[in-house]
Amino acid sequence: MQTVRYSIVEKVLDVPLENQKYPNFMLGGYKTNFSTHTAEHAVLYYPDLETLQNKIPLVRINSACFTGDIFHDQRCDCNEQLLKAMELIKNEPGLIIYHLHHEGRGLGLVSKLATYKQMAEEGISTFEAMERIVNKNDLRTYGSALLILNDLKIKRLKLITNNPNKKEILEKNGIEVVDVIGSVSQKPSLKRYLKSKAEEQNHMINHLHFDMLDAEDELK
Numbered sequence: 232m233q234t235v236r237y238s239i240v241e242k243v244l245d246v247p248l249e250n251q252k253y254p255n256f257m258l259g260g261y262k263t264n265f266s267t268h269t270a271e272h273a274v275l276y277y278p279d280l281e282t283l284q285n286k287i288p289l290v291r292i293n294s295a296c297f298t299g300d301i302f303h304d305q306r307c308d309c310n311e312q313l314l315k316a317m318e319l320i321k322n323e324p325g326l327i328i329y330h331l332h333h334e335g336r337g338l339g340l341v342s343k344l345a346t347y348k349q350m351a352e353e354g355i356s357t358f359e360a361m362e363r364i365v366n367k368n369d370l371r372t373y374g375s376a377l378l379i380l381n382d383l384k385i386k387r388l389k390l391i392t393n394n395p396n397k398k399e400i401l402e403k404n405g406i407e408v409v410d411v412i413g414s415v416s417q418k419p420s421l422k423r424y425l426k427s428k429a430e431e432q433n434h435m436i437n438h439l440h441f442d443m444l445d446a447e448d449e450l451k
Contacts, residue, residue, distance in 0.1 A: 237265045237374040238264045270375060275317070280383060284383070290389065305421075315414050336369045336370055389410040
């Protein structure tokens with residue numbers, strides 16, 4: 232079996248983010264090669280790289296979501312999770328790795344929109360729709376995230392995620408996850424979407440959370 236090798240082609244770090252709400256955040260970018268493809272990734276961190284290396288930082292490995300992050304489409308909780316991570320990192324050292332090529336769980340924008348059409352027309356979940364297109368429900372890989380963490384010399388971290396797969400991948404590759412901080416949407420309108428994440432990908436979402444969303448929905 233061929234081994235997929237990841238390498239850093241180019242990187243830029245320590246660019247101040249010009250944002251009044253997050254005045255002390257820093258930006259960076261990585262270009263990596265993996266297999267036969269090149270991909271770009273953004274990093275957003277606070278307060279500086281030296282602090283991240285000397286502390287146990289919060290880390291969010293975040294997939295790009297053009298529809299949610301740019302146009303605030305309400306089909307997913309992607310932008311909500313990104314903003315929550317930024318709020319957490321605003322108060323203690325942390326890093327967000329933003330995978331630009333992870334749109335639609337690695338499916339890409341056009342195919343992601345095709346899944347949206349299937350979901351609306353046939354009443355199926357996002358995972359069912361994706362499997363019809365590519366016979367998988369997640370095409371994302373995390374070799375570049377591991378490469379970036381190693382390049383930044385971050386060996387211990389607190390992971391912001393609901394996805395147990397991310398924790399498992401980090402730990403299997405020598406990065407200690409000392410804590411997992413969940414990030415679950417409180418919107419009743421996303422109940423079905425969240426249930427599909429819990430059932431299809433074992434996301435760490437307590438079933439009591441769905442009872443709470445049901446109760447909130449009934450009060451409307």
